[in-house]
Amino acid sequence: MITLLQYLMTLVVLQISLNAFIVAFTPPSSSIRLAVLPLIVICVYQVLPKCMEATGKVIWAALLGAHSISFLFQYIDTALLSKWSAEVGGPTAGRAIETVHDQRVPMATWDGLRFGYRAAVSTRNLGTPFEVSGIPQFSSKDPSYVPSKAAFLRQKAVHLLSCYLVLDILTFASQPDQNQVLYNKSRISTANPNNRSVEQLTIRSASTLGFWVSLFCIIQAYMGSMAFLSVALGFSQVESWRPGFGPISEAYTVRRFWGTFWHMYQKQKMSSPASFITNDLLHLPKGTSASRYTHLFITFFISGLIHALTDLAEGLAWQDSGSIRFFCTQAIGILVEDAIQTIFCRALPGKEASQYRRLSESLGYVWVFVFMVWSTPIWIYPSLYENRGEEKDLIVPYSIVGRIYEALDASQT
Template identity: 35%
Template sequence: MAYPTLCHPLILFLVGNLINTATAAYTQRESPLRYVAFIICLTISWLALSNFHAYVQTTGWPGRMLAAAIFSVPLQLFDRLLFRKWAFGHDYLGPVEVPDAERKKQSRWEFGSEVAGSIRCTGSSKEVANVPYFSQQDPEYVPAWSTFLLRHSCLIVGLHYLNTFFIDLQLRANHSLLDDNYIPFLWRITNVSGEELATRIQISITYWMAQYCLLHLLFSLFAVISVSLKPGELKFWRPMFGQLKSSYTIRGFWGKFWHQNLQLNLKGPADFISSTILHLPQGTIIARYAKVFFAFFVSGVLHVVSDSGGAVPGAHSGALRFFCTQALGIMFEDSVQELHRILFGNRMNQGCKAVGFLWVVAFLSWSTPTWAYPIVRTMKRKDMMLDPSALHPLISSFL
């Protein structure tokens, strides 16, 4: 049984991450070894995902997150090392205020670990856009150590129970109305019953709330552990999510309110496709919206893989359709906003924002079922709970 255990997706993910780290640490920008490492990581990810369900059987978040993480290893290597060409001695991912003398003390392995673990690059010169501050009024504000730990400890408890509540609401919904035939809406709107409409809205809202609880709880858990061990790291644990008031447009929902953890992994490939493959002229409206579309396209592929880790086969996942629809929604609302500016100027009063919020809720309620329904139909309550027992399917092969 030793050989099959070595092929466990969790082991292969760790091996791929190790290769990613070593490649970042010991290769220069134009090194051909980076391409070799990319091919190796692609092969490892393919092997891990093709044998995933031989080792991991779950409908819950651990399987989905592991599958997404496995897919992200070559994606991250491509973005950081082949597209952006980050290299030791040329790029620095630490705080911007660190003097050059201190930066030079960083070891190669430390740099490689930072590249492999880079998500938002908070506090560095490479920080991604729209990372929320602790205080929107005072960007320099950093909470006290005790306040930070108390807040996130309370959040862990509260989010655990909220997640359970929203999962139960999804499981109690009328599952006969979650069939694929009920996913299309506009062309059959005259035949939509009140119960179906209520179920659609219920699933859409509770699905997003459960996603929020899951991601925020894991963020708070890691934040508490990190800051407890290294109090100096507190300033890098800025909030995961932005302010809900930014969500009066789809662009604002994704770009300012929702987490930005995937921004680097999505923008790099999107830029590569639009500029290097399609050779679209930079700065044009076509290039700008092509980047938006391909960023959501890559996100869709990532979430299809993620769904497969939660017992929803790729052919049945609606994630790709959902995320591509978000790009089209942004293009549509940009057109409407441009028309509004032409007719009424740049004025944006509270009434406009209220209409915007209703638009976002309506759009997500229309588009979410294509992604959420297959997941809700297959999920089991025990797999969706945010407690250690949900991790058992990941480690059962080692026990």
């Protein structure tokens, strides 16, 4: 008898397969593409409420739900907005129809289906003319460098072990029995004078830093494990797994935090609907401030929506999720810093501004840290509040640090 988890995973696979078949075997303008969208939505509707029940773990429920949501937005992008076509070998939206027809190359059924599956699951389109911008190279000094298979696998193994240990240490050092006191709703806003004490600001800073380090390690470990297995088993080449994150040294503005340092796995599926709404529905002229900032706000809103739906998969009530507010706040932060930078550049044009570059970057790191400490709790506190340190809340399945601590404690007694 099929289990609930198998049923939900089958629905996620169905989402991928529908996307693959549609991209492979229907014309870009086919009405079938829009007709299939409700089926994808139904799959997501079935998956999200049952993720916790099926997995029994918050982290796995979040991953399962996030994948289902992600494949919905992947379908919206590839099948409906960018209108990917196997015969053209990529997106057709925005290109002259005669050009599309001229470049159509009949594909064998298997080749078309293989292309469709790549379009359905690829998040960054590495090595194609449609590669997502801003993805770091293996080496910043030599963009052409690609590590050998052995070197790549060793590097990923080290990264996986490092991430596991960091997550283990953070979990071991936490105090889940205090979460309902430390992270209740009254602690979110700094407008409350009680939340501006040294103690509360320290807790706020530590929890924010711990969250971002944890999230970074989770994503690195998850994507790194897939990269390791895929390359080790020969399913893909090393070139297909360039780094997910840029250098943290580049995150001296909120814009650069999201656009240069943070991962780009979701960028295209958020940017594509934002471009459609900004340019095709609102008809805002490209290149204008109105167009750029409208696109920015919609992109972050979609990101917030994706994360809010992931919160539902974790078992968090919709009204308790602060994801949308958090991500929209990031757009406001970018708007503010853009305005400040514009004023600064006008006050100190040319060479004078370059003399203060190092100082401005140093102040930028402080600004980003303070902004994140101020804005992040509205996103993370509701989830931390629900964390009781129970089996379902644990990130690592086996605590190496915990066993070492127990062994040392036993030896001393």
